[in-house]
Amino acid sequence: MLQRFLLWRKLDVYKLQYAWCCVKPIQLQVLYSLYIIINIILSFLKLPNNIIKYHEYIFNKIIKIIARRKISMVEYNIADNTKVHFIIKDLDSLEILSPIFEYTNIKILYTIIKKSGGDGILIDVGSNIGKYTIIFSKLFPLLKVVSVEPEKENLWLLLHNLHLNKAK
Numbered sequence: 122m123l124q125r126f127l128l129w130r131k132l133d134v135y136k137l138q139y140a141w142c143c144v145k146p147i148q149l150q151v152l153y154s155l156y157i158i159i160n161i162i163l164s165f166l167k168l169p170n171n172i173i174k175y176h177e178y179i180f181n182k183i184i185k186i187i188a189r190r191k192i193s194m195v196e197y198n199i200a201d202n203t204k205v206h207f208i209i210k211d212l213d214s215l216e217i218l219s220p221i222f223e224y225t226n227i228k229i230l231y232t233i234i235k236k237s238g239g240d241g242i243l244i245d246v247g248s249n250i251g252k253y254t255i256i257f258s259k260l261f262p263l264l265k266v267v268s269v270e271p272e273k274e275n276l277w278l279l280l281h282n283l284h285l286n287k288a289k
Contacts, residue, residue, distance in 0.1 A: 126164070132221060133161050139219050143197045148187050153215055156180045181212040205255050207282050210274065214250055227256065239263050247271075250278040251288075258288040 140153045163173055187193060188210050195207045195218045207218050216222055230253070234243065240263035245253045248268040258266045266288075270276045283289075 129164065130161060133157050135221050136219055139197075139221075143195050143218075144215065145194050145196065146187075146191050148191070149184065149193050149215075152180065152183060152187065153212075156212070177212065184212050184215070185210065199256050200260060203259055205259055206285050207250055207252070207255070208278055208285065209250070210278055214278075217249060218252055222252075227253070230257065231260070234261055234264060241265070242267065245269065248279050249275050251282040254279070255282060255286045255288050259286065 136157050137154055140150050140157065144150045144153055159176060163176065184193075193209050195209055195215065196204055197220065199205055207214070209215055209218065230243070234241070234257065239261040242265045243253075243257055244267045245251075245257075246269045248254050248270040251268065254266050254268045257264055268279060268283075270279050
């Protein structure tokens with residue numbers, strides 16, 4: 122139990138590093154860092170689930186307000202001097218774009234695509250704002266990536282992020 126708890130705190134430290142190296146503008150960096158620090162503090166306390174959910178709800182609302190007023194984005198390197206940029210809309214977008222989110226899935230897909238020569242077709246169902254679509258289209262220029270996203274706001278951000286990264 123303690124080992125699992127410590128592993129989650131280690132992931133929180135990675136998220137803090139991600140916030141300060143990749144998230145823009147500064148207001149969003151500070152807010153996301155504060156959110157993570159409060160999560161760490163709450164993890165030591167025995168609080169009802171509804172209080173923790175309310176904390177997430179409040180931070181999500183504030184992040185949405187900042188994201189509407191300024192272009193809020195995440196930027197990071199995916200390979201040698203290959204940067205990707207994502208416009209974000211809320212706390213979930215920040216979490217999804219974290220390099221540790223679905224790391225194993227990305228690593229497995231990367232290995233499979235690389236072994237197949239880097240071409241073929243990748244269908245990204247539920248693309249959200251385009252993390253897999255953009256990363257794999259940048260890493261493997263010969264790969265055809267098909268994105269499917271039914272939610273309108275996410276689709277708008279997906280299209281915007283594709284344009285921002287000059288991905289097809």
